[in-house]
Amino acid sequence: MIKMPFYEIQDGIFEIDEFDCDNIFVITGDERALVIDTGTGIGDLRDTIRRITDKPYEVALTHAHPDHIGGADRFEAVWLHPDDWFMLDEKTCEKAPTLAYRNNYMEIIRAREKKFYDYDPESALHEWEAAPKLLPLADRQEFNLGGRTVTAVHCPGHTPGEMVFIDDKTKTLLIGDACNCNLLVNAGWKETPRDSVRATLEGLLAVTKLHALYEHIYNSHHDYRSFGCELPGFVVNDAVQCMREILDGTAEYQEIPNPLSKEGAKKTIALKGKSMVSFMEGDIQKECRR
Numbered sequence: 001m002i003k004m005p006f007y008e009i010q011d012g013i014f015e016i017d018e019f020d021c022d023n024i025f026v027i028t029g030d031e032r033a034l035v036i037d038t039g040t041g042i043g044d045l046r047d048t049i050r051r052i053t054d055k056p057y058e059v060a061l062t063h064a065h066p067d068h069i070g071g072a073d074r075f076e077a078v079w080l081h082p083d084d085w086f087m088l089d090e091k092t093c094e095k096a097p098t099l100a101y102r103n104n105y106m107e108i109i110r111a112r113e114k115k116f117y118d119y120d121p122e123s124a125l126h127e128w129e130a131a132p133k134l135l136p137l138a139d140r141q142e143f144n145l146g147g148r149t150v151t152a153v154h155c156p157g158h159t160p161g162e163m164v165f166i167d168d169k170t171k172t173l174l175i176g177d178a179c180n181c182n183l184l185v186n187a188g189w190k191e192t193p194r195d196s197v198r199a200t201l202e203g204l205l206a207v208t209k210l211h212a213l214y215e216h217i218y219n220s221h222h223d224y225r226s227f228g229c230e231l232p233g234f235v236v237n238d239a240v241q242c243m244r245e246i247l248d249g250t251a252e253y254q255e256i257p258n259p260l261s262k263e264g265a266k267k268t269i270a271l272k273g274k275s276m277v278s279f280m281e282g283d284i285q286k287e288c289r290r
């Protein structure tokens with residue numbers, strides 16, 4: 001059994017660390033719990049959830065990237081915004097995140113972190129045998145957990161169906177991959193790369209308009225904050241400003257080693273304060289030229 005470390009980050013909200021690959025959150029109410037994301041698939045997630053709560057729970061996904069849905073085969077049904085359904089087939093495993101992709105991602109993180117992890121990389125991940133049923137997660141959908149309500153908010157950009165979650169009891173925003181310190185924009189989800197940046201900016205601005213509802217922010221990767229610590233609010237504000245500057249032609253660009261490349265490839269990022277914005281595929285500076 002591979003035990004996963006977790007941390008109670010706010011009253012009744014737990015952050016599970018999937019060995020630096022990403023974070024999974026469990027929000028516990030008086031009657032029910034909500035699990036947000038399922039990781040790459042390393043570790044015994046169901047067992048870890050049971051160590052946190054004995055309440056019945058539902059599973060919601062921030063988006064359909066393999067490091068967030070890799071463990072979704074362990075659950076019968078998952079909530080996912082329909083704009084991300086194209087990345088996953090209901091009931092069949094044809095579009096399931098492949099074992100090769102997830103193994104490669106796990107190895108990149110292991111090589112980068114140089115930590116000892118208490119799992120065997122040869123056998124930590126497995127091929128999906130069944131896909132979960134997909135439930136349509138909607139903008140402003142509420143999960144009433146008893147004594148607290150969690151609201152899902154659509155924040156497209158990183159993927160078309162990216163969702164963030166706001167807990168009313170602790171005023172906590174779980175922002176998924178919608179704003180990591182290096183915000184990866186999906187360059188191809190609108191007609192042009194510039195349109196994609198513009199739409200991503202609008203998505204993030206829609207969340208910042210709800211600022212009265214949250215005081216604490218946690219993203220889905222703790223590369224730029226310590227495990228269990230908050231993401232400083234200025235990271236979101238800087239990302240917003242960075243995208244404005246990309247669009248008005250005043251952004252500052254830098255070439256950095258791609259943190260997701262084994263071969264040491266470089267990538268171009270736009271920089272503002274501590275925030276970086278880049279494209280998942282392609283060069284943001286070249287593609288966003290007017």
Ligand SMILES: [Zn+2]
Pocket residue numbers: 063065158177
């Ligand atoms: Zn992602």
